[in-house]
Amino acid sequence: MPFSTTLGARGRVSVIVPALAMLQLLVTGGCGDSSAQPAASPSTAPPVWNVVALGDSDTSGSGDPTGQGWVGRYAHLLHDRLGVRVVVSNLAQEGQTSDALVASLQSDPEMRKALAGAEVVLVGSGGADLNSGDAGLEAGECEAEACYADGLRAFGRNLDAALALVRTLRGPNEAVLRAITLPNVVPGAQDAVPPFITPEIGTYQTRTLRRLICAAAAKHGGRCVDALRAFNGPRGTRDAYSKGWLTKDPCCYPSSEGQQAIAQLVLSSGLAPLH
Numbered sequence: 216m217p218f219s220t221t222l223g224a225r226g227r228v229s230v231i232v233p234a235l236a237m238l239q240l241l242v243t244g245g246c247g248d249s250s251a252q253p254a255a256s257p258s259t260a261p262p263v264w265n266v267v268a269l270g271d272s273d274t275s276g277s278g279d280p281t282g283q284g285w286v287g288r289y290a291h292l293l294h295d296r297l298g299v300r301v302v303v304s305n306l307a308q309e310g311q312t313s314d315a316l317v318a319s320l321q322s323d324p325e326m327r328k329a330l331a332g333a334e335v336v337l338v339g340s341g342g343a344d345l346n347s348g349d350a351g352l353e354a355g356e357c358e359a360e361a362c363y364a365d366g367l368r369a370f371g372r373n374l375d376a377a378l379a380l381v382r383t384l385r386g387p388n389e390a391v392l393r394a395i396t397l398p399n400v401v402p403g404a405q406d407a408v409p410p411f412i413t414p415e416i417g418t419y420q421t422r423t424l425r426r427l428i429c430a431a432a433a434k435h436g437g438r439c440v441d442a443l444r445a446f447n448g449p450r451g452t453r454d455a456y457s458k459g460w461l462t463k464d465p466c467c468y469p470s471s472e473g474q475q476a477i478a479q480l481v482l483s484s485g486l487a488p489l490h
Contacts, residue, residue: 263300266290267333269316269326269377273397274307274339278461278468285395285469286337288478293335296482297490304329312343313373320380330384334489336437337481338378338394341424344370352411360419367420371427378435389488392437393481396425398446400467403454407466414452422451436488440480446473 268274268286276284283291290301306326311319319326330336348363356362374394381392401408401417408417421443429439446455446469455461460473469477 263302264293264297264334265329265332266293266301266303266335266337267329268303268305268307268337268339269320269381270307270338270340271311271316271343272307272309273342273395274337275305275309276474278465279471279474281471283474285339285474285477285481288475289337289481292478292482307339310343310346311340312346313340313370313377316340317373317376317380320377320384327384330381331386333385333390335391335393335486336381336385338374338381338392338432339397340374340377340394341370341397341428344373345420349409349412352416353409359413359416363416363420363423367423367427370424371431374427374431375434378431378437382435391486391489392432392435393440393484394428394432394437395440395477395481396428396443397421398442398455398461398469398473399451400455400461402447402452403456404461404463404467407463418451421447425451438484438487440477440484442477442480445476445480 266286266289274284274286276282276286279285281287284305286303286305286307290303293299294301306319306329308315320330344366345363348357348366351357352359352362378392378394381390397420399417399421401412401414405414425439425441425443429441432439443451446460447453455473456463458472459470460476462468462470462473
């Protein structure tokens with residue numbers, strides 16, 4: 216399904232985006248210049264924003280040749296806007312279903328520690344939860360949208376539980392919480408997606424996911440970032456390959472342009488409640 220990729224054994228990536236990097240180069244001047252200014256003291260160094268990303272391969276950046284994905288690109292945009300150091304911990308895991316995400320939030324000490332210190336939490340999940348429906352449809356065990364209905368309802372419950380856990384782990388501290396909706400990768404890709412995935416099914420999947428993601432984000436003090444509308448128009452049916460935002464090689468992921476578009480959408484959603 217959309218956005219499958221891997222980020223290593225546990226899907227963990229850390230990226231540091233330095234702000235005002237010249238401050239770190241002022242300890243000594245070039246070629247031993249004795250007139251160089253002293254390094255900035257810790258009290259004058261810019262603050263650090265910790266960004267933690269969760270989810271499945273919707274979050275990991277497959278399709279982006281740079282490997283940054285929308286999460287890494289967002290970190291650079293955030294640095295440019297605020298002039299702060301941004302430290303990214305991308306904890307997304309290929310194939311991680313929403314129930315597995317809840318289990319990790321309950322028991323994974325590294326994930327819980329990262330979230331406890333996060334200023335920004337980004338969530339991109341849902342694609343992996345469609346896999347069981349794909350299997351049932353391909354095997355002829357069910358028909359069309361009915362193959363996905365139960366799994367989508369479970370996803371909604373699990374995402375609600377996951378975002379509640381994120382808020383609990385943050386304790387009394389505020390954090391920016393953003394969850395992306397998923398682009399519809401089917402329009403324009405009938406030659407690349409499995410033949411049993413029709414445009415109608417792709418639209419049903421992504422529009423249902425959007426409703427569930429936006430409801431959960433709003434319930435827990437966050438905002439949903441509507442990539443579906445941006446990629447596929449108000450009805451979620453337009454071809455996003457034609458404008459270069461999705462790629463069929465590999466299939467079917469946001470391209471570098473698409474990843475940048477998602478990053479910009481997240482930035483445009485603001486930084487409430489922190490900024």
